[in-house]
Amino acid sequence: MSSAEDTTGRDDKQPLADDARVDLDVVFEESQIQEVFDQLDHDLIGLTPVKTRIREIAALLLVDHVRRQFNLASDTPTLHMCFTGNPGTGKTTVAERMAQILHKLNYVREGHLVSVTRDDLVGQYIGHTAPKTKEVIKRAMGGVLFIDEAYYLYRPENERDYGQESIEILLQVMENNRDDLVVIMAGYKDRMDRFFESNPGFRSRIAHHIDFPDYSPDELGSISQLMLADENYQFSDEAKTAFDEYIERRMQQPHFANARSIRNALDRMRLRQAKRLFEARGSVTRRDLTTLEAADVRASRVFVEPLNSDA
Numbered sequence: 302m303s304s305a306e307d308t309t310g311r312d313d314k315q316p317l318a319d320d321a322r323v324d325l326d327v328v329f330e331e332s333q334i335q336e337v338f339d340q341l342d343h344d345l346i347g348l349t350p351v352k353t354r355i356r357e358i359a360a361l362l363l364v365d366h367v368r369r370q371f372n373l374a375s376d377t378p379t380l381h382m383c384f385t386g387n388p389g390t391g392k393t394t395v396a397e398r399m400a401q402i403l404h405k406l407n408y409v410r411e412g413h414l415v416s417v418t419r420d421d422l423v424g425q426y427i428g429h430t431a432p433k434t435k436e437v438i439k440r441a442m443g444g445v446l447f448i449d450e451a452y453y454l455y456r457p458e459n460e461r462d463y464g465q466e467s468i469e470i471l472l473q474v475m476e477n478n479r480d481d482l483v484v485i486m487a488g489y490k491d492r493m494d495r496f497f498e499s500n501p502g503f504r505s506r507i508a509h510h511i512d513f514p515d516y517s518p519d520e521l522g523s524i525s526q527l528m529l530a531d532e533n534y535q536f537s538d539e540a541k542t543a544f545d546e547y548i549e550r551r552m553q554q555p556h557f558a559n560a561r562s563i564r565n566a567l568d569r570m571r572l573r574q575a576k577r578l579f580e581a582r583g584s585v586t587r588r589d590l591t592t593l594e595a596a597d598v599r600a601s602r603v604f605v606e607p608l609n610s611d612a
């Protein structure tokens with residue numbers, strides 16, 4: 302049997318002979334994981350350290366897969382992760398991609414992502430928390446459970462907080478079901494660090510800590526271009542210059558949320574463009590419909606009220 306035929310083989314097949322050779326290029330090819338990497342590179346600007354970690358995890362799983370073909374016993378690698386970073390740095394987006402990757406690499410059966418927060422896991426009354434948490438886990442089984450702002454599960458100031466019940470169930474599942482469920486906890490770095498200090502059980506079950514840095518103004522500019530192109534819009538040259546200035550100002554203001562603020566800003570600029578076109582009441586060309594002009598950008602309150610956050 303050639304190595305090419307073996308690469309998709311599951312564990313129940315005959316192990317390979319001790320002197321067999323498996324071509325890792327072929328294994329890589331057959332996993333079709335390159336497509337996901339290409340998509341990741343295209344869809345996500347920057348995030349180089351994050352992308353590198355994703356490739357490392359993929360390599361680990363591919364090698365683990367080949368090791369199994371040689372009957373080299375080892376524990377299933379633990380893949381629970383923690384994504385830390387400020388809002389809008391891409392944590393949720395990457396978690397979705399991670400679910401796809403883990404599925405392609407046969408680590409999880411289905412590859413869906415169930416995204417929850419404390420309120421989805423913890424009940425208001427006695428006896429409600431365990432069924433709630435178990436229901437969420439059941440939905441996530443075979444995929445990825447993404448717990449956003451996971452530190453809210455732990456409220457040391459409330460002596461009998463129901464969060465503790467959820468924590469205990471999660472810890473158990475993370476230990477016992479780690480070959481069919483990956484848990485990704487996300488949130489601000491400092492709060493997550495404190496959460497792990499008080500809950501060392503989580504820290505020891507999490508294999509990969511990945512930090513999402515804030516984007517640079519240049520990266521935010523590229524993100525805006527990508528987002529616009531995806532929706533068949535573009536900036537005029539003057540609008541592009543204006544938007545670079547917008548980014549600089551917006552970054553200084555409260556509640557700045559990286560790529561999320563960019564997306565929100567673009568939505569508002571599209572509204573202004575539509576209003577401008579409609580009020581002119583003339584005929585429009587394809588170019589008119591696709592172009593955001595400097596006026597659409599500069600009408601933002603970011604340019605007049607330096608401390609207003611929701612302009």
Ligand SMILES: Nc1ncnc2c1ncn2[C@@H]1O[C@H](COP(=O)(O)OP(=O)(O)O)[C@@H](O)[C@H]1O
Nearest residue numbers: 344345346388389390391392393394524560561
């Ligand atoms: N590197 C990036 N390139 C392009 N778009 C991005 C990037 N990072 C985030 N986004 C976009 O910004 C928005 C917020 O990202 P999200 O993953 O929800 O951030 P977080 O979960 O860290 O708050 C989403 O619309 C996402 O598609």
Ligand SMILES: [Mg+2]
Nearest residue numbers: 392393394449
């Ligand atoms: Mg998020």
